[in-house]
Structures are given as structure tokens and as C-alpha cells.
Amino acid sequence: MNIITLTAPAICAGCGKQVPASAQARSYLGGKIYHMPDEEKRLTARTTAPAPQAPQDINYLEQALLAYIEQMQLALANLRERIRTRR
Ligand SMILES: [Zn+2]
Numbered sequence: 001m002n003i004i005t006l007t008a009p010a011i012c013a014g015c016g017k018q019v020p021a022s023a024q025a026r027s028y029l030g031g032k033i034y035h036m037p038d039e040e041k042r043l044t045a046r047t048t049a050p051a052p053q054a055p056q057d058i059n060y061l062e063q064a065l066l067a068y069i070e071q072m073q074l075a076l077a078n079l080r081e082r083i084r085t086r087r
Contacts, residue, residue: 002027003036015043
């Protein structure tokens with residue numbers, strides 16, 4: 001294994017991402033190019049980090065309660081409308 005400085009962009013054989021020109025890379029027999037270990041770690045960490053979660057920590061009961069309240073609001077609006085149009 002050699003540490004080389006790329007003269008042109010290359011595809012890392014480890015993660016499939018590009019190693020930019022003028023970056024250092026690990027070069028193996030057969031022409032395979034790999035990111036430097038630190039770079040590889042950074043890239044891998046970024047791609048395997050859990051996707052940012054939408055604020056969905058509302059549990060099932062809370063969701064059911066919200067749905068119920070929304071239904072009640074709709075029913076209330078319908079009732080108000082029926083009372084209003086009765087006169
Ligand atoms: Zn890589």
C-alpha cells in the first residue's frame with residue numbers, strides 16, 4: 001500500500017465515493033484507490049448516521065387522542081352549522 005496524492009479524481013474502492021484530485025489516497029496493487037482512513041470514517045459516519053427524525057415522538061395514544069379531538073372539533077363545527085341554519 002502506498003499513500004499517493006491524486007492528480008485526478010478517483011473513485012474509492014471502499015465506499016464508492018469520489019476522492020478529489022490533489023487529495024491523499026491509499027493506493028493498492030491493481031490500481032485500487034481508497035480514501036485515507038480518517039476521511040473514510042467521516043464519510044461512512046455521515047452516510048450511516050440515522051436520518052434526522054421529524055418531531056414524531058408523539059406516541060400512539062397521543063396520536064389517537066389528537067385524531068379524536070380533531071373529529072370532535074369537526075362534529076362541533078357541523079353541529080354549530082346545523083343549529084345556525086335551523087333558525
Ligand atoms: Zn472511501
